[in-house]
Amino acid sequence: MFGKACFIRAFEGALARAYDAGEVPGLVHLCTGAEVAEVALADALDPAVDQVTGSHRSHGLVLAMGADPLAVAKEILGRIGGLSDGLAGTQHLIAPENGFLTSNGIVGAQVPLAAGAALTAKVKGAGGVGVAVFGDGAANQGAVLESMNLAVALELPVLFVMENNGFGQSTASTYASGSTSFTQRAASFGLVAMQADGFNHIESQQVFAQAVKKARKNTPVFVEISVPRLDGHYYGDDISYMPEAHMKDTYDDPLHVMRQFLEESGTSASVLESIMLKQQARAVQVVAEASSAIKTGPLEIKAWHQSLEAVRG
Amino acid sequence: MVSCQTTISEAINQALHVEMAADDKVICIGEDIAGGAGVDGSEGIGGVFGVTMGLAQKFGRARVIDTPISETSFVGMAIGASMTGLKPVVEIMFCDFIGVCFDQILNQAAKVRFLSNGRINMPLVIRTTMGAGDGSGAMHSASLHGLLASVPGLTVACPSNAADAAGLLRAGLRSPDPMILLEHKGLYGKSSDAVDEWPVAVIGEGRFVSRGDDITIVAVGAMVRVAEAAAKKLALEGINVEIIDPRTINPLDLKIIISSVEKTGRLIVVDEGPNYIGFADGVISAVTQSCFDVLNAAPRSICPLSTPVPYAAMAEAAWLPSLDQIIEAANTMMSENYGK
Ligand SMILES: Cc1ncc(C[n+]2csc(CCOP(=O)(O)OP(=O)(O)O)c2C)c(N)n1
Ligand SMILES: [Mg+2]
Numbered sequence: 001m002f003g004k005a006c007f008i009r010a011f012e013g014a015l016a017r018a019y020d021a022g023e024v025p026g027l028v029h030l031c032t033g034a035e036v037a038e039v040a041l042a043d044a045l046d047p048a049v050d051q052v053t054g055s056h057r058s059h060g061l062v063l064a065m066g067a068d069p070l071a072v073a074k075e076i077l078g079r080i081g082g083l084s085d086g087l088a089g090t091q092h093l094i095a096p097e098n099g100f101l102t103s104n105g106i107v108g109a110q111v112p113l114a115a116g117a118a119l120t121a122k123v124k125g126a127g128g129v130g131v132a133v134f135g136d137g138a139a140n141q142g143a144v145l146e147s148m149n150l151a152v153a154l155e156l157p158v159l160f161v162m163e164n165n166g167f168g169q170s171t172a173s174t175y176a177s178g179s180t181s182f183t184q185r186a187a188s189f190g191l192v193a194m195q196a197d198g199f200n201h202i203e204s205q206q207v208f209a210q211a212v213k214k215a216r217k218n219t220p221v222f223v224e225i226s227v228p229r230l231d232g233h234y235y236g237d238d239i240s241y242m243p244e245a246h247m248k249d250t251y252d253d254p255l256h257v258m259r260q261f262l263e264e265s266g267t268s269a270s271v272l273e274s275i276m277l278k279q280q281a282r283a284v285q286v287v288a289e290a291s292s293a294i295k296t297g298p299l300e301i302k303a304w305h306q307s308l309e310a311v312r313g
Numbered sequence: 314m315v316s317c318q319t320t321i322s323e324a325i326n327q328a329l330h331v332e333m334a335a336d337d338k339v340i341c342i343g344e345d346i347a348g349g350a351g352v353d354g355s356e357g358i359g360g361v362f363g364v365t366m367g368l369a370q371k372f373g374r375a376r377v378i379d380t381p382i383s384e385t386s387f388v389g390m391a392i393g394a395s396m397t398g399l400k401p402v403v404e405i406m407f408c409d410f411i412g413v414c415f416d417q418i419l420n421q422a423a424k425v426r427f428l429s430n431g432r433i434n435m436p437l438v439i440r441t442t443m444g445a446g447d448g449s450g451a452m453h454s455a456s457l458h459g460l461l462a463s464v465p466g467l468t469v470a471c472p473s474n475a476a477d478a479a480g481l482l483r484a485g486l487r488s489p490d491p492m493i494l495l496e497h498k499g500l501y502g503k504s505s506d507a508v509d510e511w512p513v514a515v516i517g518e519g520r521f522v523s524r525g526d527d528i529t530i531v532a533v534g535a536m537v538r539v540a541e542a543a544a545k546k547l548a549l550e551g552i553n554v555e556i557i558d559p560r561t562i563n564p565l566d567l568k569i570i571i572s573s574v575e576k577t578g579r580l581i582v583v584d585e586g587p588n589y590i591g592f593a594d595g596v597i598s599a600v601t602q603s604c605f606d607v608l609n610a611a612p613r614s615i616c617p618l619s620t621p622v623p624y625a626a627m628a629e630a631a632w633l634p635s636l637d638q639i640i641e642a643a644n645t646m647m648s649e650n651y652g653k
Contacts, residue, residue, distance in 0.1 A: 025448030025626045078448070078625030089450040089624030105452025106410060107382050140381035141413070168382050169344065170358045175351025176381035241349035241358055296623070298631030305618040 001043060001201065002262060005035040005255055006276045008060045010283035011069065015059070015076060016235050023291050025078045028090050028235050031060035033228035034163055036254040037196070038064045040204035041133070041161060044212045047099030049128030051117035053110035055135055056091045058103035067095035069283070073290035086296030087304065107168075108134060108141030111160070115147050118158035122218065129215045133161045137168020139185075140176055151220035152190040159215040160186065160222040163198070165229035170241040186222035198227035199254045201261070227254065319507035321500050322364050324475035325440075328482045328511050329365065329402065333372050336400065339486060340376045341368055342391050343404030343440075350379035361406055362442065362501055384414035388439065392422045392491070395437040400486050405441040408495060409455045422491040423466030434489035438482055443471070444497040444535055444585060445629055451621035454629075458495050458533070459584070459591035462563035468492040468516055469563045471533035474505035477560050480514030488516060497534040519566035521573075525553030528643050529573040531596050532583045533558060536634060540583050543639035552643055562592055570596065571603050578609035579646045583634050588616035610649035613642045 012030040019028055031038065034057070042064035045052065054061045062072055067083065075082030076090045083095055091105040101117055104110040111132040118130030138144055139162055151158045162182055166173055187193040192214055196207035204225060211221040228251045232239040259276075263269055319327075332339045347369035349355025359366030369377040380387040384405060391403035405411055411418060418439070425433050445454040462469040468490045472478035478496060485492030522537055523544055532540040537558050544554035555573050559566050574580050580600055582593035593614035600612060615634045623629050 025624055025629070026450060026453075027448075078628070086625040087623045087628060089448070091450050091452065092624075105450060106413065108413075137382045140383045142383065142385045143413070169361070170348040170350075170355075171345055171379055171381075172349075172351025175379070238358070241352060241355045243352050243355075295627055296625030297627035300625070301618060301620065301623045301628040301632050304623075305620050308620065 001039050002258060002272070003275050003279055004039045004064060005258065006279040007283055008035040008039070008063050009255055010280040011063060011073070011287065012059060012231070014284050014287035015073070016231070018077060018287055018291055019235055023077050025089065028076065029057040029233065030231040030235050031057050032230040033165065033254060034198065035060050036201050036258055037163065037198040037204050037225050037227050040201055041131070041208050042066070043205060044208035045099060045131065046128070049121065049126050050099050050131060051096060051101040051114070051128065052099055052131040052133060053101050053114040053117070054103040054133045055107065055110060055138060056103065056105055057135070058093055058133070059090070061133060062093045062095055062098070062100045062103065065095065065098045065100040067098040067100060069286045070289060073287050074293050077290050078296050079290055079293040080296050080300065081293055082296070085300055087300060108138040108143045110134065111138070111144045111147045115151055115156055115158055118151070118156040119154070121157055127216055129157045129159055129212060131159045131161060133163065135168060136162060136164040136166065136173035136182065137171070137176060139182055148186060148189040148191055148222070155218045156220055157215050157218050158220045159211055160191070160220070162222070162224045164224055164226050167229060167233070167242070169233045182224045183222065191220050191222040193222045194224070196223055196225040198225045199252055199257050201254070201258045228252070317507050318504035319475045320502055320504050321472065321475045321478045321496065322362060322502065324479040324507070324511060325364050325482055325496065326366060328479035329368055330371065331511065332483060332486055333368065333376065338398065339400045339402065340378065340394070341365060341402045341404070342378045342380060342387055344380055344382055344406055346404055347374055347377045347379045350374070360404065362498070364496070364501070365404070384410055385417060388414040389417040389421065391437060391439070392417055392425070392435070395435045395491070396425060396433050400436045402438045402440060402482070402486070405439060407453045408441040408443045408457045409452045411441065411457060418467070419464055423464050426489060427466060435491045436486050436488060437491040438485035439491065439493045440482070441493065441495060442498045443495040444499050445622045445633055446499045446535070448624060448626055448629065450624040454622035456585040458562055459586040459595065461493050462592065462595070466490060467563060468561060469495070470516070470561045471495045472560060473500065473534055473537035473558050476506065476508045476511065477514060479511035481516070481560065483511065483513040484516050487513060495534065499535050514560065516561050517564035517566055519557050519559035519569040521569070522556035522558050523554060525555040525577070527553045527577055528555070528579040528581060528646060529570065529577045530554055530556045530581045530583060530639070531559065531570055532556065533560070533562060533592070534585065536583045536585055539634060539636060540639065543636045543643070546636070546640055547643050552647060554643070565596070565599070567599055567603065570600060574600055575604055575607050578607050578652050580608070580612040581615060581639065581642055581646070582612070583615045583639060585617060585634065588614060588619050591616060607652060609652040610646035613646065615639055615642060
């Protein structure tokens with residue numbers, strides 16, 4: 001788990017460098033700070049039967065679910081061989097073969113889709129769950145609130161995971177959501193509502209395992225997990241609107257906390273260091289390979305267009 | 314009259330300052346338009362594109378309202394506030410997000426004046442961004458002006474320069490119908506002539522961007538610049554292009570377009586909206602129905618491929634209407650002479 005989280009952290013770092021070098025078509029929303037939480041969630045799921053939907057900030061989730069990192073990197077860099085051949089991009093990562101149904105450019109839109117995945121799982125009776133991962137900002141979208149009610153009303157095997165990083169873009173969640181706690185809100189819909197500390201990997205693992213177990217039995221569950229947003233809203237964001245306490249250098253980093261914990265519980269520092277370095281090297285290599293891949297261009301979009309025309313006749 | 318240059322983004326910002334200073338009923342609503350809400354002492358960000366910069370400082374957060382990410386309710390709230398006496402300017406960050414709150418626009422904003430038999434007016438401007446070209450992908454790059462213009466009851470404006478953007482915004486706040494102002498992301502930073510006080514525009518009045526006898530090109534928003542670049546090249550080949558920027562596409566200034574086509578006999582519509590049943594089809598249909606007999610060539614639309622906007626830069630560039638496509642179409646059309 002530590003290795004996977006290290007890989008995601010390094011992958012995002014390598015992407016940031018690629019962005020600086022002009023290799024990324026648009027802006028990227030990095031998941032830094034949420035890696036441990038997302039790996040803990042993925043570890044509780046079975047990509048063979050479960051489907052996860054995520055937000056605009058889903059690089060970590062799709063990797064945690066086991067998608068091919070090279071295909072993910074190529075997609076984010078707009079290259080041929082990306083998950084969708086570079087036509088979809090950073091906010092629209094799609095890897096259902098790995099249990100990651102889709103990420104989304106529309107805040108909250110992924111949530112009803114997870115209810116749909118849950119419905120399919122229920123109808124098929126294969127024991128799968130639909131998992132919607134979204135932010136504290138998205139929690140105020142009608143589509144999200146409606147889905148929570150729908151899931152309870154229809155007894156769907158669905159898990160709602162709200163990553164609370166305190167902000168939706170520049171707006172504090174304490175402002176946008178009034179004073180009500182998110183778990184209380186979810187509980188009032190009739191959901192089983194739980195909280196997890198995203199700085200504590202063991203607690204995160206336990207809560208997700210429990211939540212998934214319940215959801216598999218058609219009891220919809222809501223989990224609020226606290227995570228920091230270490231690189232602003234998007235990479236390069238001027239985060240002067242954030243208070244000191246949320247700045248990168250003052251904030252605890254769940255990955256460091258986990259590393260410290262592992263060290264204190266007996267894993268040697270040099271072993272941990274070598275895991276981290278190995279994952280870093282791997283991530284840098286993957287992003288470098290993606291950067292040197294052929295850029296998606298006119299041929300790819302024209303081919304797609306022609307295939308549509310052919311279907312239309 | 315000051316002869317200096319201003320960006321579209323600054324012009325809209327200035328128009329908002331003018332309107333808010335002149336009328337307490339004008340309020341701004343949207344996500345992150347002040348920014349930093351809930352953070353003690355935050356200076357905010359003034360909108361994700363900086364268009365609403367300084368408004369919260371000047372007029373206070375009671376009139377420059379940051380909202381939760383809840384488009385249905387805050388757009389609906391702006392509509393309801395307009396029905397009851399305020400003059401809201403509400404921002405939807407990207408026009409793609411209109412999908413989230415479309416009922417409020419399609420069934421509420423657009424129909425209130427009709428259903429009240431004119432008893433309720435709706436001075437309301439829904440500001441939103443449109444357009445591709447910055448690698449934002451399929452859900453942050455759409456051009457939905459054609460779709461919106463097909464809804465009776467909505468005024469739809471697509472300014473291509475600073476004066477029109479500011480003037481149309483001001484006109485929208487004086488109009489009894491709700492206006493959707495589509496600001497092209499790619500134009501925000503582009504400069505054009507500044508005008509003192511940003512006079513209120515006339516809704517439904519187009520303008521000539523350039524004059525010529527050979528071909529009429531109709532374009533709005535960012536496509537006006539593409540048309541201008543094409544016209545320059547075509548002029549070198551001796552083809553004189555008349556470019557018309559209708560500024561609002563609903564209502565549409567058909568008069569100015571028809572007067573031009575009657576002279577040139579040739580019409581190209583360059584547009585960033587979809588090729589099929591979009592703005593271009595609408596203009597071509599109207600012209601064909603009004604003055605079929607003056608056409609010397611079949612009208613052409615130059616629009617993006619009918620797919621969602623692709624992400625990768627070169628694919629996105631190939632997707633957008635291009636200068637070369639306009640030049641090729643113009644040359645082909647000059648060799649057609651149906652009318653003569
Ligand atoms: C419907 C819609 N409204 C607004 C946006 C612009 N936007 C993108 S991300 C974001 C903030 C989301 O906050 P949150 O849900 O907390 O996720 P986080 O970015 O913190 O991970 C906003 C306002 C959008 N993409 N879609
Ligand atoms: Mg958030």
